[in-house]
Amino acid sequence: MRGAATxxxxxxxxxxxxxxxxxxxxxxxxxxxxxxxxxxxAEALREQRAVARLAARGLPIFCGGGxxxxxxxxxxxxxxxxxxxxxxxxxxxxQPPTPATFFLIGRxxxxxxxxxxxxxxxxxxGAHTLTHSTLTKLATAAARREIAEGKxxxxxxxxxxxxxxxxxxxxxxxxxxxxVAEQSLLSVLYTVxxxxxxxxxxxxxxxAVVSDRRLVPGAIVVLHEFxxxxxxxxxxxxxxxxxxxxxLVSVPRLLADDPPTLAEQREDARADSCVHLYRxxxxxxxxxxxxxYGLVRAGPPSPGYVVWVTPAxxxxxxxxxxxxxxxxxxxxxxxxxxxxxxxxxxxxxxxEPVP
Ligand SMILES: [Zn+2]
Numbered sequence: 001m002r003g004a005a006t007x008x009x010x011x012x013x014x015x016x017x018x019x020x021x022x023x024x025x026x027x028x029x030x031x032x033x034x035x036x037x038x039x040x041x042a043e044a045l046r047e048q049r050a051v052a053r054l055a056a057r058g059l060p061i062f063c064g065g066g067x068x069x070x071x072x073x074x075x076x077x078x079x080x081x082x083x084x085x086x087x088x089x090x091x092x093x094x095q096p097p098t099p100a101t102f103f104l105i106g107r108x109x110x111x112x113x114x115x116x117x118x119x120x121x122x123x124x125x126g127a128h129t130l131t132h133s134t135l136t137k138l139a140t141a142a143a144r145r146e147i148a149e150g151k152x153x154x155x156x157x158x159x160x161x162x163x164x165x166x167x168x169x170x171x172x173x174x175x176x177x178x179x180v181a182e183q184s185l186l187s188v189l190y191t192v193x194x195x196x197x198x199x200x201x202x203x204x205x206x207x208a209v210v211s212d213r214r215l216v217p218g219a220i221v222v223l224h225e226f227x228x229x230x231x232x233x234x235x236x237x238x239x240x241x242x243x244x245x246x247x248l249v250s251v252p253r254l255l256a257d258d259p260p261t262l263a264e265q266r267e268d269a270r271a272d273s274c275v276h277l278y279r280x281x282x283x284x285x286x287x288x289x290x291x292x293y294g295l296v297r298a299g300p301p302s303p304g305y306v307v308w309v310t311p312a313x314x315x316x317x318x319x320x321x322x323x324x325x326x327x328x329x330x331x332x333x334x335x336x337x338x339x340x341x342x343x344x345x346x347x348x349x350x351x352e353p354v355p
Contacts, residue, residue: 047124047252051163051186054255059265060172060180060187061255062274066218068258070249071241074101074190076128076166078225079108079115086231087118093238094248099123101251102225103166103188106130106153116157124250126164126188127151135179136171144179151183164188164251170222177269188251190222191215191274197224202232209233210240218258218277220251 054061064070075086079102091097102119103126109116119125129135130150135143147165155162165185167176172187180187192215194208209221221237223230241248249257260268264276 043253047250047256048163050256050259051252052184054259054265055163055181055184055186057262057265058177058181059269060177060189061220061260061265062189062268063191063220063260063277064218064254064258065260065264066216066258066277066280068254069217069245069247070254070258071215071217071246072101072220072249072251072254073098073223073237074103074166074188074220074251075223075225075230076103077108077132078102078104079112079119080226081112082225082228082231083112083115083119085228086225086234087122089231089234090122090238093235094242097122098234098238098248099250099253100248101126101164101188103128103164104154104157105132106150109154109157113157116154117159120158120160124164124252125154125158125160125162126166126251127154127162127185128166129168132168134169134171135167135176136173140175140179143176144182147179147183147185151185166190172272186255188220189272191219191277192221194221194223196230196233197227199229202229202236205229205233206236206240209237214274214278215241216277217246218254219274220254 064072078086090100100122101124104116104119105128107130116125127147127150129146130153131146133142133146135146138146151162151165163184163186165180165183166188167180170189170193172180172189177187192209192212194205194212196205196208199205199208205223209215209223215221225231238248260276267276268274
């Protein structure tokens with residue numbers, strides 16, 4: 001639900017080349033922990049340290065570093081009466097169950113305490129303020145109370161310390177960041193926002209997630225557990241991501257395996273977006289070119305732009321239609337089918353987001 005999420009363009013590479021609750025950060029079911037306490041405890045400790053290290057910087061995170069092959073699904077605004085259905089969907093979607101991260105509203109965690117505990121047993125839990133207030137609109141004392149009391153309520157509900165936090169609506173500012181850091185929390189924003197709460201059915205939610213060009217290694221996806229179509233979309237989302245070879249992990253696991261650097265965190269915080277990930281993707285795509293390829297820039301649909309690359313010998317002949325097709329594909333992914341057949345492999349696979 002953040003405007004920044006829409007301010008991006010695309011890189012299209014058309015070449016032969018393809019283009020908390022750290023007490024509750026378990027990524028495996030509790031029953032397995034009894035069988036194998038050693039490795040699970042070591043993994044939990046590794047995740048705790050990663051989150052603490054990032055939280056100490058006093059900056060939010062928008063994504064991982066993008067150097068591993070992991071993606072995190074997150075669910076906001078719970079617990080709700082629908083929580084058991086969400087957890088059942090996550091359990092059914094893979095074996096072991098798909099780990100997720102849940103950002104709970106303090107008051108709801110008190111009301112649905114058993115649901116909150118069940119979420120902590122399945123994945124990681126973070127706080128999402130006491131009453132889901134927009135922190136940037138509150139006076140400092142009120143915002144501090146929302147953050148601190150939300151954290152305490154979730155901790156009481158799940159019986160474990162909470163170290164992750166997400167500001168409602170993704171609305172943050174340097175002042176809000178400081179209040180979050182006061183509570184030793186790490187602010188976790190997101191990379192992919194399909195606005196699931198505004199979509200009427202599971203099919204369009206799943207399609208919006210899996211077709212989002214920002215869904216790359218390191219991405220954090222925001223979804224909402226009060227919306228039944230979102231829960232119904234979970235199996236298709238999980239299936240599609242796994243088919244693409246992406247591993248679904250909790251946020252603490254993502255940050256332990258693939259943390260952003262301090263410089264990347266600073267850059268992202270300034271832009272209020274995961275710009276370091278998109279910049280690196282663009283650089284990687286362009287570095288693959290070499291002398292035998294021509295580079296064409298279309299746009300700019302500011303502030304992003306579209307890049308279309310073809311072998312140099314074809315570039316002159318194909319440039320105008322390719323440009324038009326690429327621009328259309330940027331506006332509407334399904335139009336990629338109109339790209340000339342010889343270059344079509346890129347249309348489906350090689351569009352990558354840039355800031
Ligand atoms: Zn929310």
